[in-house]
Every structure is written in structure tokens, then in C-alpha cells.
Amino acid sequence: MSDMTEIDTTDIRLVPESAVGQEVAQTKSRRWPGLSVLGGLVLVLALLPLGISGSYYMHVLILTFFYVVIASSWRVVSISGQFNIAIGAFMGIGAYAAAIPSVWLHWSPWVTIPLGAVAATIVGALLAYPFARLRTIYYAMGTLFLGYVVINLITAGGKTTGMSTGLGGVEPLFSDRTYYYYLAFGLMLVSLACMYRLEFSRIGVRMKAIAQSHQVAASVGIGERRNRILAVAFGSFFAGLMGAVYCHYQGVASPNSYGLGATLWIIMYVLVGGINSFWGPAVGVGMLLVIPEFFFRDLKGNLPYVTAAILLIIAFTMPEGIVGLLKAITDRVSRRFRRGEVSGDAP
């Protein structure tokens, strides 16, 4: 309390610059192990097609890249406090905005894919405007119904959308799956870089601020509506982009892929991986999509039950998801390590 009673307004210009510098250096050195793991993983994935034989495994990895982006985009919207139960529908908007001109107008995929991404962004931004009035369960319910509406509109679209059977004959981008692998991989890296940048810049800080208290945020000039719209538009861009690429990859856009089921899986990936950390969605996709596909294929039929069980276990034992658990472990290890280094300094 002693330094609280002294208010020296004459030297408030004195800034402990050394302290600021120290902090930066510390976070830098702490980032090193994480960065090398990440670099190694990227390298392995980049070289994998040279070694991998079965195209089935290639397919699983392509799917993984797609879902890492989509789950991450869901999470990036969630940091603004918006839990969107219509993420699948936004993939669908991207997919159909690409598939329809591709099938009926024979537009090039290089045009229809950006079109899908832009369409999802615009629809997202327009819908975010009225939805920015809704919070908590009202927002969740609102988006849940929105998802149904989008699917219903798609299936009611007659010949243009192919109704409930879907729209086939979407022109493929490549004939060789390896190219898709690298396209999906590259898009994933770029998308994650964009999302990382957004979250850890002042824009992400604003979003986290309105999620904590929109009233306090407004009192310092952070508008709730504008930032929520921005978050949804940003997230929808990536969902739409991946939806569009995916339908060109599959050759078909089908409403079943974009309904509530798809949305719930995406949210599961995020929750299992860890909603509070940037890498949570990627880890969650790895756990729930890759591992069962590669190692326990017999289990696949029972996957919903297994996943529900996993979610319960996570909720009870590690509410911050797998990444949260890993973080707690590494924190404890590094604290013990540091304590050993400066023994006698700390109690």
C-alpha cells in the first residue's frame, strides 16, 4: 500500500522500459519449444505425400485440413462471445455459391471458390447485424434456427440446388489427389496465420473485451455490434472458403453435409481440443477425426457415443480441453525446472 499513497504526478513520464523489454524477451524464449514442434509438424505434413501410399489416408488428411480451418473459424467467432450453431450452414452457403455457377454456368473453379467465400462473408455480415442484438441462449437458439432455414432453402431450391439429393457434377480442380492435399494444406496454413493474427492483435482484444462485458467495452469506445459483425464476417469467410473448396473436391454439394450434425461435430472438435486456446480446434480435429480414422476404424460406427463420453470426461477432468491440460502440465514442469535453477530464491 505504501506506493499507493505516494502519487507523484511529476514523474509519471518515467516508464520502466527495462521491465517491458524483459517481458518480451521472456515470452520469446518461452515460445521456442512450441515453435519448433509446430515447425516439425508442418515439415512432416509437407513431406508426407512423398511417403504415403493409400489415397484413403490422403483423403483423411485432406478432410483434417478442412476441418481444422472450419473448427478454428468457429472458435475465432466464439472469442467475441458468439456461439454460432449454424457454422455448417455457412459452409453450405460457400459450397452452393460455388457449386451452382460451376454446374449451371460452367464457371471456372478459380472463380467459384472465391465467390463461395465472399458469399458466405456477405451473408454472415448481413445476418450478424440483427443477431448482434441477441446474447447467450437467445443467440444460440437464433443461429440454430438459422441453420435449419438455410438447409430448408437449399432443399427447396428445385433443380438449381438439386434439392435433398444434392447437386452433383461440380467441376473438379485437379485430377490428382496430391494437388488437393497441397491446396488444402496451404489454405490451412494461410487461414490459421490470418486467424492467429486477428486473435492476437488489438482486434482480438476488442472481441475478447466485448465477450467479457459489452457495457464496460462500450464505456471505453469498443462498440459491441461492429465488432461482433466483424467477427462473424471474418469467420464466415473461412467457413465459406472451405465449403467451396470441399464441394469442388467431392464433386458434389449435398445438404446433409451442412446441417446440424456437421455443426455439432465442429463444435465438439473445439470443445475437446480446448476452446480457450488457439490450437484447441486443431488438436480436437486430430483427436476426433484423425485418430479414429487411422487407428480404430471399427469404432467408427459407435463414434457418437464414444464422443459423448469423451466430452463428459473432458468436462469433468479438463474443462479447458486437451490443450488446456497440456498447458497445465508444461507450466508445472517448467515451474519446477525454474525453481531448481534459482533454488533458494523462491520458498
Next chain:
Amino acid sequence: MLLETKGLTKRFGGLVAVKDFDIQVAEGEIVGLIGPNGAGKSTVFNLITGVFPVTSGRVLFDGRDITGKQPEQVARLGIGRTFQLNPLFHEFTVLENVTSSFELHPHSSLFDIFFNTRKYRRNEAFIAERAHEILHVVGLERVADELAKNLPHGHQKMLGVARALATRPRLLLLDEPLSGMNPSEIDTSLEAIRSMRDHGITILIVEHNMQILRLCDRVVVISFGQKICEGSPAEVRANEEVISAYFGADYVC
């Protein structure tokens, strides 16, 4: 007048929380707004800052009609505020609470932020520096890296003030800044409020703690949503209507 309200009225259903309320605050003043619980003080703040739409009446800031503006627009015009409850971003650190409140000065565009331009980096460096200064002024420098929710109550209150200061307000509205503080924290806060005024910030303050009267140039008393008296701290203290509003009519007799 820096701030002026004319006939400010707020109705919540059948309850008239604020009725025909006029207040003037001149540049450089410290004005106290006092009154019993439920008198409508916080509601006045929420009407000025656009948190609630007014039922009728007008709010003028620096001669400009700001009635009906959104809270973030009001903040941009130069009115900072603290909240009686829930004053913070609880999941942010103390430092982040202040830096995230530096939205207005200096301003970086979305483009600058996303592409990490030189201008953005310069602005952020400036913000970090100023945030440390502000924390130093309110005595929270040492706990800069603590999570806000882990601070003791008095420190949270101070942080609320620091956050509001970061917006560089011309007018600062403080809603019960001293409640729940211990005597030494109260002394510090009174000193800090005085030094803010010396730095050119005009202050309108709601408080139950009568020590605040030491600071005020003028005091406005509100009861049941209406202004019952206004004057210097000494005048208000002596006013019988004020005494009866606070303690009930029996007390006076």
C-alpha cells in the same frame, strides 16, 4: 457548460427512476451527485452515457446534443465512466485492462492492425508506455500482470478508474469509487481524483461516503429521481430537506 441535462426523465415501466432532472457541470469542476439508495444516481449516469435511452429530456455535452447516442459514441466524444458494479474485464490482466481501454487515442485502423503496419506498432508502443504510467499513478504498477479478477476489491475499483482514464476523457463520471475501500485506499483515491482534476479532467462523482464532500466544488442532491437541492458542500450539509431525505423526517424533528 461542459455537461448539461435538461428535463432528464427515465421511466422503468410504472417506476419513474429519474424525473425532470437538470444538472450543469462546468469545465474543471468536481461536482458531487449524492442521494439515498435507489434515488436514481446510477440511472442519471446511464442516461448521460447512452446505456439507457431517455424517456424524455436532453443531454448536452460541450454544447452538443448527445441524447440517444450509443455508449461507445459517447465514450468517443470524451466522456469516461466507471461502474458501480462489475467495473472490469475480469479475464484480462491489470495491464490489459488499461491497454484495451486505449481504444480512442491513438486510433489504428483495421488495416493497420491486421497488417501490423509501422503506424500500428508505434501506436501500440505508445499505449504500452502510457498504460504503465497510468498504473503507476493509481499505484497498481506492481500487480500489472495479475488477472483483474484476482485483485482485492479496492484495487479493482482503482483499476476501474485507471481504465476510464485511459480513454483520455474530458469528463469523468465516477459511480461510487470509494465503496468497499479501506481508509488508506480512500485517502489515495481522493488524492488521485484531485490530481485528475489538476490535469484538466472535469469530474462528476456519485458517492455515499461523505468524505467526498471535501473534494467537491458543488453538490447536487437527488431523492426519488428528483433534484432536491444544490449548492456548496457546506450549504448542502445544512439543508434540512437533505437531512430528512437521508434519515427520514423524524430525525429532524
